[in-house]
Amino acid sequence: MSAVANPRSSGRPDAVRLMLNNRLATGGLVILVVMVLLALLAPLLPLADPNATAPANRLIRPLSEGHLLGTDALGRDILSRILWGLRVSLAVGISATLIAAFFGSLIGLVAGYAGGRTDNLLMRGVDMLMAFPYILLALAIVAVLGPGLINALYAIAVVNIPFFARNIRGVTLGLARREFVDAARLSGKSHLRILTGEILPNVAPVIVVTMSTTVGWMILETAGLSFLGLGAQPPQADLGSMLGDGRRVLFNAPHVAIVPGLVIFLLVMSINLFGDGVRDVLDPRLKSGALARPMGRTAIDPRAGDAMPAPATEAVLDVVALKTQFQLGRKTLRAVDDVDLRLREGECLGIVGESGSGKSVTAMSIMGLVPTPPGRIAGGTIDFRGEDLLGASDARIRQLRGGAVSHVFQDPLSTLHPLFTVGDQIVEAIRAHQSIGHREARTKARDLLAMVRIPNAAQRLDAYPHELSGGMRQRVVIAMALANDAELLIADEPTTALDVTVQAQVLSLMNGLRREKKTSILFITHDFGVVSAICDRVAVMYAGRIVETGTARQVLEKPAHPYTRKLIDCVPVLGQSDRRLDAIEGLPPSVDDLPEGCAFAPRCPFAQPECRKGEIPLFALADERAARCLFPLSAAREVVDA
C-alpha cells in the first residue's frame, strides 16, 4: 500500500514553527485550546448543575458569591451553563463541519475529476442547494425533521456542503488536467486510485484550510438556529439558546445575553484567527498580505555606486563590478557577482547563459527591476549615458523606464494587459512620457505598429492581445518599447516563446530597428544561434559571473573558456546530425555555495589544481576579448597571437 499511503508526510518540517511565528494565530490557538479544555473538563470541574433551577436566585449579577457569572431568569448558574453549552456548540459545529467537508469534498472531487456530464449534474444540484437562502433552507430541513440539536446539525451540514463542493471541485479541476494524473494513468492506476492516491493528497490542504475557516461560521449558524428555538431544546444549554433566553431579560439583566454573546465572539474569533494561521502555513500563496508588491525599485546598498566613476563617454551603458544579491533567510545568493558590461550606440550585446546564471538578474538590475525583498544591489556602478543610475532619484528612474530605456520580456501575452486594446496600451505608454493629446498619440501608435511591420496598423490598434498571434504580440511589445525613442532596449529572451519562423521575423525586425534608429540592444538569450544572428558582441555568464566576452564571431568560432566551448558543443546543429552531442556532465553550482576558484572547475575536463584555488580574474586575451580562465583554450590563444 505504500504507493497510496502516507500521502501527507511531505509537510514542511517547520510547519509548527511557521504557525507559532504568526502571533495572531497563536493567540487564537491559545484561546481556543483554553476553551476546548474547559469544555472537555466541564464534567470534572466543581460546577453547579447547569439545569438546576432556583427561582429564588434568579438574575443574580456576575461576580457574586457562588455564581461567578451570575444566574439567568430561572436562577441557573451561567458559568456552568456556558461551559456545558460550549461543549454542545463545539461538538455540533465540528461534527457539522466534518460531515459537510466529507460530502462536499466527495462531490467536488468526483465532479472535478470526472468532468463532462457528471460534473454538470453534480454541480447543478449544488447550485440548487445554493439558490435557497441558507437560513431558509436550514429552517426547511428542521421543519421537516423536527426541532432538535441533531437535526439542526444535519441542516447546517447540508447547507454547507455546496461551499466545500465548489471549492474542492475548482482545485480538483486544475489538478485533474495536470500531467502527473496522465502519468499515473499510464502507470496503470485505476481512476479510484488516482482520485484517492494522486489527487486527494494535493487537495487535502485545501480541505483542511476550508474546514478551519468554516468551523467558526458553522458554530454561528448553530447558535442562530438555537437562538430561534430550532436547535437545542430546553433545558439543554447551548450558546445560541442561552443568547435567546437572555434576549427576554435584555434590559433588566443584560449579562444573561452578553456573557454567551461574548463567549460566541471569543470562540469564533479564536477559531478564525487560528484558521487563517493554518491556511497561511498550508497554502502560503493565499496568505493575506503575501501578495503585497515588492518595492518600486531594487534596494541599493549604500556602499554601491562609489566604486569609481566610469569614464567612457561613447558608451550608452556602462556597468562596472555590479553585484546583485538575494537574501533568503540566512542564505545570501550571489546572483550577479562583479559583472562589467559596456554597450555602445547601435550595438547589440548578447548575454548568454543557462538558467540561474544571472543573466536576467543582470538585465533587471540596470533599471532597478529586481524585486526587493529579497533582492538588493550590493555593489558596483551603472552608468547610462554618463548618468549614475544607482544614485538617480526614483522619479528619474521612472522617467527613464519605458522612456530612454525599455524592456521586452519573454512572454508577450503576460506583458500585455488582456482587457485593453493594443492601441490603448501603446497610447498609454506614449502619454506616460510625452505631453501630447490622445489623438496625436494614437497617430503615433499607428506609425509605431507600421514600423514594426504589422499589416493594417490602423485596424490593429483596436485589437485585443488575444486576437493577435504570438509573433504579432511580440511586435506590439517591441513597438511599445520603442514608443518613446528608446536609446537602450533590454530584451530578455524575446524570442524564446516564439515559433522558429516567427522568431526569424522578430530577429530581423530588431536587427533592422537597430540599424535605422541606432538603438542599443542588450539581448539576453541561451541560444547561440540567435546570438550569431543579431549580436555584435557577447558575454557568457556562468554562476553569476561573466566567464568570457568578445565579439560574437570570435566567441562562437574560437571560444576561449572551456564552458563556452562545451556549451556550444552540446547544442545540436542542423546538418550535423551524426555528431554525438558532447554533454556537460554534472550541474551548475548553486550561487549560495560556490566552490573556491573557478565555478566551472568541477565540470571542466581541463581543470588543474590551480583552478580550485583563489579568485580567478577575467584575463584580457585581446582587444575586447577576455576569459575568466587560467588555461584558455589554445585555439583562442592562436587568435590572440595572430
Next chain:
Amino acid sequence: MHSTVEPLMRVEGVERIFGGRRKLFGGHRAGVHAVQDVSLDIMPGETLGIVGESGCGKSTLARMLVGLDQPTGGSIRFKGRDIADTLRNDFNGLARNIQYVFQDPVSSLNPRKTIRSILEAPLKHLLGLGRKERAERLGTLMDAVNLRPEFLERYPHEFSGGQAQRIGIARALAADPELIVLDEPVSALDVSVQAQVINLLADLKARFGLTYVFISHDLSVVESVSDRVAVMYFGRLAELGPARALFADPRHRYTRLLLDSVPAPGKPIVACEGSEGDLPDPYDPPAGCAFAPRCPAADDLCRSQRPALDAGAVDGAHLAACFHPPLLTGETAGDGQL
C-alpha cells in the same frame, strides 16, 4: 513503407476534432480540427521525429498514440490490433507496451509522492511485481538513468529539471514497453542538460531495443535523434521521409521555411515572409493547402485543392503534400526564399 518488416504501429487516417457537438437548441457547433487525416507507420527500432510549430497538432497526435485521447476518426493499430479495442477492454494492456514521457518534467511528477512510490506504481499496477522484485527493478531503473539510488526517498521538488526528466524516463521504462512517445522531452531543459538527456535516450534505446516517437519543435534536436521525420502543419502531415533526405532536400515549402528560419552561426537571418501569414481558422479549415497563404509558390491549384501526401513525393519513402515542391539539391541554390 515497402519493407517486409511489419510496422510496430500503423496510424491510418487519424482525425481528432475537439468539440463540435450539437447545440442545445438545434444547430451544430463547429469543432476544432486538431489532427486531420494523418497516416504513418512506425517501424520497430526506429526513432520517428515529429516536428511542427505550436498548434500544429503534434501533441494531440502523441496523446492518441498512447491512448490518453481517442481519435474521432481513423484507426491506430499496434502490432496489427486496433488500440481502441485494447483500450476498451484494458487500458493497462496498452500502457504495458506504449509509454509516454512528458514535456514538463516537474509537473508530470506528483509533488506529494516520493520518487520510489512514483516509480513503483507501474511495476505494481502494470507488471504486478512483488515487493522484492520491485526493489530489484527499481535499482536497475535508477542505474539505467544514471541516478543515485538514495534519490528514491526524495520528493520531486528536490530535483533539477534534468534529474526530474530522468525520473520521468525511468517511469516510462519501468513497465518495459516497446514504444515510448516522447513529447518535447528536452524543451524545458537547459541546453547543457538537454544534451545529457538526448544522449541518455540514445543509450537506453540501444540497450533495451526501444522504438521512439520523438516530438519536438526544435528542428536541430529532431534531426540529431531521428531516423525518419514527419513534419506537421495545421493538423496534417506536410512531409514525411528519412531524416537525412528530408533535412537535406525538403520537398515541402513549409519544411524549407522552417529550416531557413533556424538561426545558426554564419547564416544571415532569413525572415521568409514580408507579412505574417496567420494560421488558417481551425474551426473552418481551408479547402486547399493550409500553407498556401504563407507560401511563395502557391497558385490557384494550391488554394482550391488539397495536395495528397504523395503530391510531391520523391519516392515511396519520402512523401510531401506539396504541388510545387522545392527543387532537389544541385538545382536549388537559394530557392524557396523571397
